[in-house]
Amino acid sequence: MASEQPDPQDTPGPDDPGPTARRIIVGAQLRRLREAADITRAAAGYHIRGSESKISRMESGKVGFKQRDVEDLLTFYGEHDPARRGHLLEIARLSNEAGWWQRSGAAVPEWFSEYVGLESAAVRIQTYELLFVPGLLQTPDYARAIVTRGHPETADATVEERVRVRMSRQRLLDRPDAPRLWAVLDESVLHRPIGGHEVLAGQIDHLAEMSRRPNVTLQVVPNALSGYGGEAAFTMLRFAEPDVPDIAYIEGLTGALYLDRRVEVEEYTRVMDQLTIDAYSPEETRGLLGKLRAGLG
Numbered sequence: 001m002a003s004e005q006p007d008p009q010d011t012p013g014p015d016d017p018g019p020t021a022r023r024i025i026v027g028a029q030l031r032r033l034r035e036a037a038d039i040t041r042a043a044a045g046y047h048i049r050g051s052e053s054k055i056s057r058m059e060s061g062k063v064g065f066k067q068r069d070v071e072d073l074l075t076f077y078g079e080h081d082p083a084r085r086g087h088l089l090e091i092a093r094l095s096n097e098a099g100w101w102q103r104s105g106a107a108v109p110e111w112f113s114e115y116v117g118l119e120s121a122a123v124r125i126q127t128y129e130l131l132f133v134p135g136l137l138q139t140p141d142y143a144r145a146i147v148t149r150g151h152p153e154t155a156d157a158t159v160e161e162r163v164r165v166r167m168s169r170q171r172l173l174d175r176p177d178a179p180r181l182w183a184v185l186d187e188s189v190l191h192r193p194i195g196g197h198e199v200l201a202g203q204i205d206h207l208a209e210m211s212r213r214p215n216v217t218l219q220v221v222p223n224a225l226s227g228y229g230g231e232a233a234f235t236m237l238r239f240a241e242p243d244v245p246d247i248a249y250i251e252g253l254t255g256a257l258y259l260d261r262r263v264e265v266e267e268y269t270r271v272m273d274q275l276t277i278d279a280y281s282p283e284e285t286r287g288l289l290g291k292l293r294a295g296l297g
Helices: 018-036 041-047 052-059 067-076 082-094 110-121 140-147 157-174 187-191 197-210 262-278 282-296
Strands: 124-129 180-186 216-221 234-238 247-251 256-259
Touching: 018 052, 018 067, 018 082, 018 110, 041 052, 041 067, 067 082, 110 157, 110 247, 110 256, 124 262, 140 157, 140 197, 180 187, 180 262, 187 216, 187 282, 197 216, 197 282, 216 262, 216 282, 234 262, 247 262, 256 262
Parallel strands: 124 180, 180 216
Antiparallel strands: 124 234, 234 247, 247 256
């Protein structure tokens, strides 16, 4: 079982932007139309029997859309072209459908589902890991070893579905509009034999291969500087729309924090900047990976 590789073509995946990205697209277009028509959020909210805060949530992509609300706003904003109206209404309709990852049942906890949607919509993903290789860079065997707590022979259908979801998430790095991934790992991650030395060797090979991609930057913080830059793992997401704030994501055992207040995000940005300074350069990191791989035989 441990050597079984899920076929990406047989698994669901982010071949389209997903509902979160669609909400952001629709919200941004509604905001542009409202501003072009010189209409306040308060007036727009009143027009659809809502509030200013409702318009704000719609424009930031934080909520789903009622077709009637979108139709009424388009008319109020002076957008009468049938083709443009139809296109935006169709995107709004699709934004209310479940994402591919939400069809995996218990394999994707509800608190993690929001992250997968945001990840699919991001244009830049920065992540710092102290214990494991980030999910977007894991091999199937490495992921399976983590999910089964080191006992891949016990993998059941739910475990395999979790592995398939993780592998499918990685396909966003293959999209024509793929986000920029910048991963910083503590050096201890590369010495921790998750799944055994054979699995770790395969994982290091995969990291070296991924680090050569133009949209992937990989750095390793040396043991001598470990623990000074960041005290816990975190991920930062940036989006194309300027009105959608950056998000700092911190994951726990049974839940996660999504931080978007500017003061909080700026603090995590400073930590990430320091980590990239402390870490080996991408070229030095590839050299380290080669040395570690040679030591594993």
